C-alpha cells in the first residue's frame with residue numbers, strides 16, 4: 378500500500394469533519410505524522426439530488442456507491458461513513474474495519490423545545506419517515522413537510538416560518554460545533570435510526586488497509602451498531618423505512634429497543650429485550666414483526682426476505 382493513506386469521504390462539511398477525526402485517530406494509533414493521511418472528497422448520488430425526498434430518488438446506496446467504486450478501483454484505501462447512511466446489505470468484498478466511539482444518539486428538535494408545545498396543526502419539516510412517524514404518533518395533528526438540506530438551509534427556512542420545527546441528529550450538530558442548537562427529544566418519544574451517531578470506516582476485506590484501520594475500532598460501538606443492523610437485516614429495512622432501533626451496551630448484555638411504525642405513526646409495535654450478541658438481534662426482529670399489528674406487517678412484510 379502506498380503512503381499517504383487515502384481516506385475517501387463525502388464532501389459535505391459534516392462528512393469532512395468526521396473524516397478528519399478518523400485521520401487523527403489513525404495518525405495517533407500508528408504514530409504517523411499528520412501528513413500520512415490524505416482525505417479524498419467524493420461526490421455521491423445523495424449529494425447530487427439535494428431537493429428530492431431520499432425515498433423518491435430511488436435506487437439504493439445513495440451515499441455509498443461512489444465511495445464503493447473508489448475503494449474497489451483502488452483510488453482510496455478506506456472510506457468514512459455515517460453508519461446511519463450505510464445500507465443494510467453491503468457488497469461482500471467491502472467490510473467495516475472500525476467504528477469511532479459513538480456520539481450522542483438523540484434527535485434534536487429545532488424551533489420549539491418539545492413536541493408537546495408545537496402549535497395545534499403545526500408543521501414539522503423532515504425527510505425522514507422514522508422521524509415523521511414518531512412525531513405523528515404523539516401529535517397526529519401535525520403536518521409533515523419534506524425538508525432536506527444542511528443545517529444552515531434548515532435554520533433559514535425555520536426563520537422564514539416555513540416550518541414550526543425540524544429535527545436533526547444531535548451527533549451532527551455536536552460535531553459541527555453547534556451543540557447550542559435544538560432540544561433533545563427523549564428516547565421514549567423518539568428512538569434513533571440504526572447507526573445514528575456512529576462513524577464507520579470501510580475497506581476491502583482482507584486488505585492491508587483494513588488491518589491498519591481495524592486498530593482504531595471502538596468495540597462497544599461496533600457491537601451496538603452491528604446489533605441494530607442485524608435487526609434491519611431481518612426486516613430488509615433501511616434508513617428510508619419507518620423503523621427505529623437502539624442498542625445499548627450493558628455490563629453483560631446488549632439492551633435492544635426497536636419500534637416499527639406505519640408511515641402516519643397511527644400503528645406501531647415496539648420491543649425492549651436484552652441479547653448476548655449482535656446476531657441475536659435477527660431473532661428480535663422476527664419477534665417484533667410477529668407481534669406487530671396487521672397495518673405494520675402490511676408495510677414491512679412485502680420487503681422481508683422469505684429465506685436467509
Ligand SMILES: NCc1[nH]cc(CCC(=O)O)c1CC(=O)O
Pocket residue numbers: 459460461462544545546547548549572573574575576
Ligand atoms: N441522513 C443524514 C445524516 N447522516 C448522519 C447524520 C448525523 C450524524 C450521525 O447520525 O452520526 C445525518 C444528519 C441528520 O440526520 O441530522
